[in-house]
Amino acid sequence: MATRCHGYLFLTTEDMNFLERQEGVDLCTNVIDKNLRRALGGNLRARAIVKDLEIDNLRLQKKNIDRAWRNVSLLNSLGVYTQDIRTENFMNCRVIDFGSSWTEPHAILDKADEIDTDEASVQRLSDCVLFDEMAEQEGIETTKKTPTSQHNLRPRKKAWWLD
Known part of the structure; x- marks a missing residue:
């Protein structure tokens, strides 16, 4: 059905900066609504999903x-x-x-x-x-x-x- 997912890891500030500056990735942390911000305790660090490695x-x-x-x-x-x-x-x-x-x-x-x-x-x-x-x-x-x-x-x- 789907690739097995094991959870997620918080990206460090250094990781987030690298992705945004070097790779041009927009992590969209500015679009998180206020209710979600509150639920996250203000923690807006991006997360990386950890999945099994697949080879197609x-x-x-x-x-x-x-x-x-x-x-x-x-x-x-x-x-x-x-x-x-x-x-x-x-x-x-x-x-x-x-x-x-x-x-x-x-x-x-x-x-x-x-x-x-x-x-x-x-x-x-x-x-x-x-x-x-x-x-x-x-x-x-x-x-x-x-x-x-x-x-x-x-x-x-x-x-x-x-x-």
Whole structure:
């Protein structure tokens, strides 16, 4: 399903400075909202996720695309929505990047359920839509049956919570 994750480590100030200055990485510590700041006790140091090292022996292709879909579908059934389905976010048919993921319960999805159930549905099905787009861009034919064929998904638009 996903690469095994063991937890995280706090980056030192030196590590953070190196990543920002030398590597051009934006750690986005300035976008943490005040409630999260308070919950973190003011500790805004970036964290590095510690995962098993993967070597991609199974680039996504026609013979394994259904396996990759089953892994994404399983994550979705557990309430994990990666929101960033791209070829480079898979190794050995498993999702390896959860940087944009949403998990349920989720404040936006909960609010969407109350306000606009169609919008909540679209967000929950976004991995499916993105998976189809990824397979098409890669020229990989797939036999998988996705929920998109059962739902009238409108094109992505600016979400109501970003207004």
